[in-house]
Amino acid sequence: MDANVNNSKLSRASASFALAAAISIVVNTVLACAKDTYQPLKTWMASLTGHDWTTQGLAIVGLFVVLGLVIRKTSFTETVPPNRIISVLAGAAITAGIGLFAWYAFF
Amino acid sequence: MNITTSDVVLLAHAGFGVFGTLAAVWVFVEALNAHAENAKRLRTAALIVAACMVIAWILGGDFYLHFYPADKALILRGPWPFAHNLFMETKEHLFFLTLVLSLYLPIAAREKLYENASARRMVLCVAMLITLSGFAMEGFGAIVNHGAKIALLRGGAKASE
Numbered sequence: 390m391d392a393n394v395n396n397s398k399l400s401r402a403s404a405s406f407a408l409a410a411a412i413s414i415v416v417n418t419v420l421a422c423a424k425d426t427y428q429p430l431k432t433w434m435a436s437l438t439g440h441d442w443t444t445q446g447l448a449i450v451g452l453f454v455v456l457g458l459v460i461r462k463t464s465f466t467e468t469v470p471p472n473r474i475i476s477v478l479a480g481a482a483i484t485a486g487i488g489l490f491a492w493y494a495f496f
Numbered sequence: 497m498n499i500t501t502s503d504v505v506l507l508a509h510a511g512f513g514v515f516g517t518l519a520a521v522w523v524f525v526e527a528l529n530a531h532a533e534n535a536k537r538l539r540t541a542a543l544i545v546a547a548c549m550v551i552a553w554i555l556g557g558d559f560y561l562h563f564y565p566a567d568k569a570l571i572l573r574g575p576w577p578f579a580h581n582l583f584m585e586t587k588e589h590l591f592f593l594t595l596v597l598s599l600y601l602p603i604a605a606r607e608k609l610y611e612n613a614s615a616r617r618m619v620l621c622v623a624m625l626i627t628l629s630g631f632a633m634e635g636f637g638a639i640v641n642h643g644a645k646i647a648l649l650r651g652g653a654k655a656s657e
Contacts, residue, residue, distance in 0.1 A: 397612040403604050407618065410600045414593050421589040440561055442588060446553065449592045453599065471614035475621050482625045485593055486632075493585045 399474060402457075404466035407474050409457035411481035417449045418485040422492050502563040509555035510637060516548030516598060517630030523601065524623040530609035530616055538619075542605035545626060549598035553591065560588065571643040575650055579643020587636040594629040597622050 399407070424431040424441055434441035460466065466474070519541050526538040564584075571580045601622050607615035 397614055399612075399614050399618060400607055403607055403615060403618065406600050406603045410596050413596050417589065417592045417596075442560065443557065445589075446557070446592055446595075449596060450599070453596050457603075471618070475614070475618050478618075479621050479625065482593060482597065482629070486590055486629060489589050489593075490582075490586050493582045 399466070399471045401461055401466055404469070404471070404474050405461035406453070406457035407478045408460055408466065408469075409453050411478045412456055413449050413453040414481045414485045416452060417445070418488050418492075420445055420448070421489060422496075425492075425496075502559060505555050505559045505563070509552055509559055510634070512548045512552040512555060513630060513634060513637075516545050516552060517627055517634070519544040519548060520598075520601070520623045520626035520630060523605065524620060524627065527605075527609055527616055527619045527623060532608075532610050535608065535610065538609065539602065539605050542602040542619075545623075546598045546602050549595050549626075553595055556591065567640075567644045570647045571640070573651070574643060574647020576639075576643040576646055579640050583636040583639045583643075587633050587640070590629060590633060590636075594626055594633065597626050597629070601626065 398404075424434060424445075431441045434444040438444045438447065522541045523538060523545060526534050526541060530538070568580050568584070571577060571584075601619070604615065604618045604622055609616040609619055
């Protein structure tokens with residue numbers, strides 16, 4: 390790596406979509422648990438595209454894109470330190486991943 | 497030889513998942529050694545990760561919706577029902593985590609990693625998460641496959657007794 394590396398901030402796009410990814414990942418896990426416990430939600434999601442899994446995938450990718458664009462329009466990410474954004478994304482991914490496995494293992 | 501559409505779709509799904517995961521390892525290594533000279537290569541690798549995971553999603557979705565129900569019924573009747581109840585259920589939802597991270601990676605990789613330590617840490621972190629979740633899903637897929645295999649083998653053994 391070059392010697393002139395500094396602790397620059399993330400660009401607005403990178404920070405915005407990182408937060409959008411963190412939120413989408415958590416929503417994905419919550420939605421997976423919710424549709425398991427509340428059958429009408431699963432039925433409704435299935436009625437939209439033919440299968441609840443298809444609806445969930447499109448919704449999560451759509452949420453990621455829309456949230457990223459919305460957060461990018463604001464100056465919110467400029468107030469958050471880059472390391473905190475990285476920690477939030479990593480924490481969300483690890484928690485959501487372990488949470489999914491634990492949900493199907495114990496419930 | 498009798499290779500069906502479902503065989504091709506399933507193996508292509510797993511193949512693109514592996515290519516995407518390996519491309520994430522490639523991104524990680526390029527980011528560890530970030531220079532102006534490898535910036536373009538790193539961005540190309542990040543785009544390959546995203547493209548492979550999107551293709552794996554489409555192929556996996558096609559298999560899951562059209563061909564997997566027969567496997568599921570077989571697994572649930574066999575000696576390893578947890579291959580579906582735990583591993584397949586986790587896999588089919590965990591995939592969206594990997595997919596979102598893979599779609600984000602090219603955005604994070606657009607920055608000058610050789611000048612920006614935060615951007616470099618972000619790319620390293622995301623590439624590592626994609627790699628770990630990608631390998632986890634490959635392992636889960638192997639368990640699901642084995643669940644179907646032993647359901648057939650032991651079912652066949654019982655039938656022959």
